[in-house]
Every structure is written in C-alpha cells, then in structure tokens.
Amino acid sequence: MESQTLLIKEYNIIWEALTHYEKHMEQMSLSASAEDEELSFDEKLQDIEVTRKTIQYGALNTYGIELKL
Template sequence: MSSKGFSPIISEYHILWEALKHYESRLEKLSSMETDEDKQLAYDEKLQDLDGVLSSIKAAAKSDFDLEFE
C-alpha cells in the first residue's frame, strides 16, 4: 500500500482494519440473509475483493510498523 503513495500512520492502520472488518461482518450477514442468488453472489464477490484488501493492509502494516492484525 505505502508503495503507491499512501503512507498511513499506526493509528490509521488500526482505523482501516477495524472499519474493513466491520464491513466484512456486514457483508457476511447480508450474504447469508439474501434469498436472491444474484445479490448473494454480488456480496460474496465483494467479500472476496475485501479479503485481498485486508491481506494487503496486513502485509503493509507488518512491513511499515511490524504490526500484526488478526
């Protein structure tokens, strides 16, 4: 992340992580409650994309500040 011009500080990593984990939880709930298969697929695709973003943030936080997120 930081290699693309965005260099968050430690507190910003924590805010991003917490916000994205909350969004992930919300998407999981919406997906599980959805009866329309197309909408459920859309939620699942967003969850898959979000997993990549979380992985990137986790790696950048580890590299920049030796932070560990779970």
C-alpha cells in the same frame, strides 16, 4: 515517534472498519433473497479478504505493525 503512533492508529481504524464491513457483508449474503444478490455480496467479501491481506502485509513489512484477524 508521534507520526508512527498516528500511523498505527490509522491502520487500526482501517482494520476495524474492514472487519465491521466484512461482518455486514456476511449478514447480507446470508439474508440475500436471490442467488445473484448473494453472489454479489460474496464477491465483495472476496475483495475485502484481498484488501485485508494487502493491508496486513504492508503494515507488517513497512512499519512492523502486526494486524490480526
């Protein structure tokens, strides 16, 4: 039981970090001075979205942990 509590905490830390990084990338994309710079940030945002969905799916199906956006 203790290991599952630790696992839930770890998932939540990763989830919060991705959320924070996503917000940062959104701000960077909006303030980009060049189009290629903006595209680079947008690609990172897409990668974050895929990563979040993968983690969300894994947490729910493996451990029953529901992570919300």
